Amino acid sequence: MPNRSGKRLVTVVFVLVFAIAAWSAMGASQTTAPGSNLFARTNLIAWCIVPFDAQKRGPEARATMLAKLGFKHFAYDYRAEHIPQFDAEIEACQRHGVALDAWWFPTDMNDEARLILDALKRHEVKAQLWVMGGGAKTKSPEDQRARVQSEAKRIRAIAEAAARIGCSVALYNHGNWFGEPENQLEIIRLLKSEGITNVGIVYNLHHGHEHLDRFPALLEKMKPHLMALNLNGMTRDGDKLGKKILPLGQGNLDLELLRVIRDSGWRGRIGILNHTDEDAEARLADNLAGLDWLAAQLDGKPVGAKPVPKSWREPEAPRVDKTQ
Numbered sequence: 337m338p339n340r341s342g343k344r345l346v347t348v349v350f351v352l353v354f355a356i357a358a359w360s361a362m363g364a365s366q367t368t369a370p371g372s373n374l375f376a377r378t379n380l381i382a383w384c385i386v387p388f389d390a391q392k393r394g395p396e397a398r399a400t401m402l403a404k405l406g407f408k409h410f411a412y413d414y415r416a417e418h419i420p421q422f423d424a425e426i427e428a429c430q431r432h433g434v435a436l437d438a439w440w441f442p443t444d445m446n447d448e449a450r451l452i453l454d455a456l457k458r459h460e461v462k463a464q465l466w467v468m469g470g471g472a473k474t475k476s477p478e479d480q481r482a483r484v485q486s487e488a489k490r491i492r493a494i495a496e497a498a499a500r501i502g503c504s505v506a507l508y509n510h511g512n513w514f515g516e517p518e519n520q521l522e523i524i525r526l527l528k529s530e531g532i533t534n535v536g537i538v539y540n541l542h543h544g545h546e547h548l549d550r551f552p553a554l555l556e557k558m559k560p561h562l563m564a565l566n567l568n569g570m571t572r573d574g575d576k577l578g579k580k581i582l583p584l585g586q587g588n589l590d591l592e593l594l595r596v597i598r599d600s601g602w603r604g605r606i607g608i609l610n611h612t613d614e615d616a617e618a619r620l621a622d623n624l625a626g627l628d629w630l631a632a633q634l635d636g637k638p639v640g641a642k643p644v645p646k647s648w649r650e651p652e653a654p655r656v657d658k659t660q
Contacts (some may be wrong), residue, residue, distance in 0.1 A: 374598055375606060375631045381409035381437055382620060383566055384611035386418060391615050395421055399428035399615050405624065409605060411438035411466065411564070419448070422455040428460070437605060438506070438538070438564065445493045453497055462502045466538050467494060469507075469514030479571035480522075483513065488526045495532050506538035506563045515543060517554050524561055525598075535633055536561040541593070542568035542611065545575040548589065552596050559602045566607030567656065569626065581611050583645040587624025594630050620648040 373379065382402055393401060402410055405441045410429060418425075429436045439456070442449045456463055469487060474480040507523065509515040520537055527535050537558050538638040547554055548570070555562075569582025570589040584590055608627070620644035632639045 349410070365475045367590050374603055375594070376599040377406040377407050377624075377626055378492065379606055380407060380624075380627075381411050381564060381605045381607050382407045382609075383411045383438075383503050383607040384609040385616040385620065386411055387415045388413075388610045388612060389616035391617070393616065395424040395428040398425075398616075399434055400433040401620075402429075402434045403432040403520070405617065405620055407434060407608075407620075409437045410594060411440070411464075412436055415441040418450065422451065423458070426455065426459045426461060436461055436463060437584050438466055441494065441505075441594050443467060444486070444490060445467060445497060449494070449497075451647070453501060453503075456503060457501045464504050464506045464536075464538065465494060465498050466506050466508045467491065468510040468559065469512070470510075471513035472515055484519070484526055487514065487519075488523050488530075491523060491535060492532055493525060494607075495527065495535050499534050504536065504563065505532040506536050506550045507544050508538050509540055511543055515556050517547070520550075521557060521561065529566040536563040536579055538562075538564040538607075540568070541570055542566070542575075542581050542609070545570070550570060551593065552600075555596065555600050562602055562604055564605040564607055565597065565602075566609055567623070567627070568609065578651050581609070583609075583626050583643075583648050585629050585643055586645065586650075587650065588657065590626070591630050591633055595634055598634060614647040 380619065382405075385398065389398075391397075399410075410426060414422075426436055439452060441452060452465075455461075469490075474483050491505060491507070495566060498505050506519040507514070509517065509520070513519055517537065517539065521647065524535050524537070527533075539555075539558060539562060544551065556562040560576075567584055569579075569584050569587035570593055571577070571579055571582065571587045572589065574580055579587075608620060608623045612619055622643070626645070627645040629639055629643050
């Protein structure tokens with residue numbers, strides 16, 4: 337007769353190991369140290385600075401630049417030409433005291449995904465894997481349920497592979513159906529009901545212009561699962577006015593959005609991005625200056641004039657032809 341009690345014990349042990357790995361990965365990424373400043377340099381994570389950089393820096397130059405600016409955390413985005421540099425990137429960050437906290441990840445468990453996981457395992461890096469998706473709006477409750485189930489199945493394969501090396505998965509809003517936080521929360525709830533607990537959310541303001549009116553409510557819903565929040569200079573309809581990505585401090589909604597984030601009580605990593613064709617160092621520096629100016633106002637400290645960015649200027653208003 338098979339030893340059923342032995343099988344049950346093995347199952348329980350597996351579940352406990354998976355839960356501990358997931359809890360470790362999520363806990364390390366979701367919260368900052370007690371009493372730490374949400375917008376302090378030590379809590380900021382640099383984002384979109386690898387393929388988006390006029391200087392085309394390599395791993396060593398990039399890590400040097402991050403350390404110079406005071407960054408302690410880095411989210412790595414790459415393109416095909418960067419794949420041979422994976423080990424060099426991790427090693428350069430380690431030499432300069434910059435933690436590689438997150439990694440832009442393929443949408444499926446393909447060969448490229450396995451290369452990333454192998455590199456992380458090789459260097460014992462416990463990172464968030466930032467995963468995006470797409471899809472048109474669903475047309476019925478049945479369609480919605482089917483979509484959530486299929487997306488949960490896709491994410492589950494990544495989450496299980498991540499948990500085996502102590503990593504976590506963050507669902508990345510990039511527009512479309514998958515970019516709606518409510519849909520991401522449905523996926524997370526379904527996965528949790530199936531025992532997958534190392535999946536959360538990374539929220540991007542630059543992909544959230546349509547969410548501005550309900551951002552405080554969305555933040556409250558996302559908060560238990562939010563692993564990182566990437567800031568951006570925000571103005572209403574900026575994505576339609578050629579102002580989708582602005583330096584912090586240049587958007588007329590920036591101060592209020594930062595106040596909402598601070599007052600929410602959430603304390604996780606705050607992303608600072610380039611995501612332009614500018615020199616990544618110049619755009620990061622402009623964002624840091626804008627963040628300092630905004631944070632001082634939140635703290636009630638006296639501030640000078642709004643910083644003048646070096647990597648951006650206000651678009652000129654279109655000229656009106658008075659002859660027509």
